[in-house]
Every structure is written in structure tokens, then in C-alpha cells.
Amino acid sequence: MEYSKLFKMPTPMKITGRSSSITNSFVNSIIPNIKPEEEEIKQALDILGMTPDTYQCAYCGSQASEWDHLRPLVEGKMPTGYISEIRNLVPCCGKCNQSKGNKAWTDWITSSADLSPKTRGIQDIEDRIKRLTEYENWGSPVRVNIEEIVGSALWKQHWANCERIQSMMRESQVLAEEINQIIKKAYKD
Ligand SMILES: [Zn+2]
Numbered sequence: 001m002e003y004s005k006l007f008k009m010p011t012p013m014k015i016t017g018r019s020s021s022i023t024n025s026f027v028n029s030i031i032p033n034i035k036p037e038e039e040e041i042k043q044a045l046d047i048l049g050m051t052p053d054t055y056q057c058a059y060c061g062s063q064a065s066e067w068d069h070l071r072p073l074v075e076g077k078m079p080t081g082y083i084s085e086i087r088n089l090v091p092c093c094g095k096c097n098q099s100k101g102n103k104a105w106t107d108w109i110t111s112s113a114d115l116s117p118k119t120r121g122i123q124d125i126e127d128r129i130k131r132l133t134e135y136e137n138w139g140s141p142v143r144v145n146i147e148e149i150v151g152s153a154l155w156k157q158h159w160a161n162c163e164r165i166q167s168m169m170r171e172s173q174v175l176a177e178e179i180n181q182i183i184k185k186a187y188k189d
Contacts, residue, residue: 024073059093072104
């Protein structure tokens, strides 16, 4: 047994590595949450072939811990216009939610992305795809033209704020790298 095989260095973190979370938060923070009626929740689970007793992650069948946006809220760093309402939400586990990110579910579910259902060897993916496709065809989810609703002044201001933070993060990363090198050198000497 080689001891070096047991060791794994924590992944180095970059300030700019958080940039897509910032963009997501600029979209998520303006998206309304519409609470479903009891009957709609029942309908949703019916379509997914679940009862309260078999309630599970729609993508992989693990224990569900949250409801995930089936259609992504963010695409190309901009909002798609979908909001948080039950017709665009399915029960989901933490692993799937983390793995799927802003990808289209149809591409992701059979992709070799880290922790995707395919990667984890989930057996009944085809059945799940069928159910999820039915779910996608359940009514029409709201898709709002946010810019039109809020007006271009507020809209531009919001994205200018986002860009300010991103640009500050890029600057901060440059300085962080410089500091990192100084500490590394001091440690070696
Ligand atoms: Zn899952």
C-alpha cells in the first residue's frame, strides 16, 4: 500500500471560482416563488408515479431533500424567465441538484457529468425520462419577460451591480494569487 494514494490535497479555491454562483444569485434573488395548492402537489406526484410513501428524487430515486427547477433559471448568464412554481419543480436529491446545475435535464441525465444518474449507474433512467417528459408537458409553466416587466433602467442597474461584483472578484483574485505566492515562498525559506 502506497501511503501517497491515501492522500488527497483539498482543491485550491479561487475567488473567481464563485462567479457563476454570483450570477445565479442575481437571477434567483429576483425570481418570485409561487406556493402550490395541495391539489397541485398531488397532481405533480401522480405524474411522476409517486405517492407520499414513495416520494423520492425524480431523477435517480434517492431520498428527495428539495425541489429542483426542471428547466434552468439561468442560461448564458441570463435569466430564462422561468420562475419557482410547481410546474417547473420536481423532487430532487442534493447530489442530482448539485450535479445538474444550470444544464438542461434531458442532456444532463444521461451525460457523464459528475454524480449524474448515468454516472451513478441508476438502472431505471429510461422510465424516469418518460415521467419527466410527461411532467414537462403538464400545463404551461410561466415564463416572464423580466426586462419588460421591470423596465430597462432597473434591469440595467441590476446587471451593472452584478458586473461590479464580478470585476471586483477578478481584481481580488489577482491580489490573492500574489499573496499566496509570498506566503508559499516564506514557508519554503
Ligand atoms: Zn437524485
